[in-house]
Amino acid sequence: MTISTALHLDARPASLAQAFDQYWHARGVQDLPALTDGARTLTYAELARETGAVAASLSGRDVRPGDVVAIIMSRSLDAVVLLLAAIRAGLCPCVFEPRLAPEEVGARLIETRARLLVHDAEHAAFVESLPISEDTTTLDFARLTGASYFPPVDVAPDCPALLLFTSGSTGRPKVVQLTQAALLNNALGVLEHSALSSNDCLLHVMPIYHTNGVNNQLFAPLLAGSKIAFCPRFRAEDMPELMTRFKPTIITGVPTMYSRMLAQHFDSAVLAGLRMARCGSAPITEALHREVETKLGCPLVISYGLSEATCTSTLNPPTARRIGSVGKVLPGQTVALRAADGTMSHAPDVEGEICIAGPNLMTGYLGSDDATARTVADGWLRTGDLGRFDDDGYLYVTGRIKDVIIRGGENLSPLLIESVIVAQGDVVACCVVGRADKDLGEVPVAFVVPKDAGTASAEQVQDAVRKRLARIYVPHNVVFVESLPETAVGKVDRKTLAARLADGYYEEKPAVS
Template sequence: MSDTTMSMSHLLREAINGHAKARRTAFLGSSGDVTYAELGRLIDRHAAATRERGIRRGELVGIAAVKGADSIGAFLGTMQAGACPCFVEPRIGARAIAERMRAVGVRHLLLDGHTGLSREALAEEGISVHALAATPSSSYADDGITGGDRAMVLFTSGSTGRPKGVVLSHTNLRTNATGVLEHTGVTPADRLLHLMPLHHTNGVNNQLIVPLLAGASIVLTERFRAEEVIGHLRRHSPTYVTGVPTMYSRMLPYVRAGDAFPSLRFLRCGSAPITVAQHERFEEAFGVPLVVSYGLSEATCTSTMNPPGARRVGTVGTVLRDQRVRLFHPGTDRPVAPGASGEIRIGGPALMTGYLGAETDGPIVDGWLRTGDLGRFDSDGYLSITGRIKDVIIRGGENLSPALIEGELATHPAVRECCVVGRPDADLGEVPVAFVALHDPRAGLAAEELQELVRARLSHVYVPAEITMVDALPVNGVGKVDRVALRAALGG
């Protein structure tokens, strides 16, 4: 049965109109303040521009732009016109952007003039490139959009290394937003310091949609720079900040003894593991509760979260409204006993509608998203993460595919085989490291040459922090490379 509930665009339009009448401010930052009334008009004009470009309802539209009111207006306007937007990471370059877009079927790209990307290079890759510009004064809203329609796409590669898109519906976005709003209690009195990139699910779902629904103000920072964040805290007086453990770790050296941030009421943290010691250090430095959460892009964004007034260190909180989180014996349909550890599976209306792109078995089986993570509930319903059974490396909140790095290393003619695993890192949580076997061990290939090869073809975050030359990679009983043994050799 189709989902005919109200679309996220309709809900946002109603909320923004109400906040405009109350004369509230939507965005603050170096480019100047933007009121909710101005934001509403900007979204309308971008929606009209979408229609004028001939982009059809449900069609996918990429957006490569720096973070700002105009790129956000373009994203929400594209959605309001009935199309399906997705932010792409501009720093990966024209070729990689085109590969991702072709993989999931995105033909249109909105490009602003501040990314450094060449419109000509993208066009040569077969992409229909449009300037990121709104129409002067017209507006458009597709009021036929329902909850089941496509709302946005998130790029991911997972453990396969092949680009694919996570398709989220309007109902997915609404479910996440209402659950996060209820858990955090965000109101018009709040002010969020926006640090995450827009191509990250948290950067859109929890740091744009949630505060805009609530009527809060958002302080926009173009990129995360640790040395600048403390200045933003003093200058803009945000009431909460959302980041990943690496961000908070890098802020600590800039917090002076005796610093106080009276406007803050909590910090949010997710997207990567955090230790109890880190948690306690962050709370001591900033003087407010750190609210840890958990979720996957395939379940929109957030499925569990610590309430700001009742957080428990060492846990990722309680389950959000309208979502289901249960624990099963890995590889089976048998739930674990109360208090026991099991594979975390997520159900409910926040689950994606599916993948676009790479052919792969979907992770949703019988209505449950199999996360590959292990966890345990306490008697009060707080979930703790106890391990991970998947191979994805989480570096500073970014999911890195070992297969993607291995694919680039293997292109070197001297490399016979290679394997990339995650090594624990005090700052980033994990970093990729590579084990490489050569056709001729006497060839004397330098690790730096392989690192430069990866750096030239992928974003810098994929460059192995260390490359170890081995005679051969260890294998398990069925002949597969034994990643467990390699991680054990690193102490991970």
């Protein structure tokens, strides 16, 4: 019996901790490889034992269900073991980003009210230098692995199980709190929709402080009996060797990562083993989508979701993906479009704000009731993204409310302008932002990464938009840049571009007449 078969049994677990305990001990699963970094491999039986030992040690530290465990460790199998162990123990892990300044780490320890801080040997001196509250106990991970028995823990579905810092480019990031039930709901939905099984090997190169790297790339495959090849942080030049070594059936990333992989050479036999490539966290152009599929020889499956809804809410079926769409709604969730009058609709070809409901929603932003109330109301998470459904229930993201450029009273979607500009063969990437204008209120400005800076022409960019869209969409200025700023997880940092533009950081081309 495989894990994927076990998921269809009547006794559905109530928490992610219970799911791990059930599935990792299922007959036929224990000897399968669960995690490997190339030098060290853990079977599911060994993963159960190691996480159980650490969970027992954590549980013996005068903690209560839902207490926060701050994790300051290098990217390693040990960090994954600790993350999983904390969940099994009914605690609430929070993986801190690497290379944060001591002041920021101190602020985050206070914000999360961390009861425990666990570090590895590499971060021992750093942690020792921090001004840590007496309410936080500091532990060396090496001292948590000695326990031999972990008694079953009855973890409540509503127990806090994960904290995630949202990636904000201005102001302080908010802290999203997710429950055991939310994590389980997301994992089972992803598992069912993407047909994960014990035949799959997932190549993991994304951060584990980010929702995608944890929920989609650890929790879901570990409930399917899949193998996870846990590799160093993504570098495009490393991908051919990693794929040759681990022979994955699934790779996953963001559009920037796939764009950088296009210049690499991959063994055709290795590519033949790929079942799908997953992509999310940021919009992808149709041109890049097709290029990536041609390069990899498998479907590029686009998904959509937010940390506030655990991770993934819609996903293209691997065997029936639609280019331009972010897919269909996952089982266990509801997605609807909110009109200006507040009504919710699932009707096709009607644009509205994408809203999400279901047990996958966060309990709120930690310590920020006002921000929570602005984001979640009447059981609906307001994403701030605009979208529409087609006749078959595929969702298309059409823009973002906050990014909409209001030019002379007309709402302009930056995403629409960007899609036209990038469709040109001489453009690598593009981002359109609004700039204040005394006459029109706001006007669009295009930041363009050209393939050949020597032949790049602002007039050509503007003409391309003029031929496809109404005149109001034509960028008033075109700024050619070598690259676009990115957030820590590879998204184009639109806010930084807009701020730099407002501050006069960029030299602009002459305005449109």
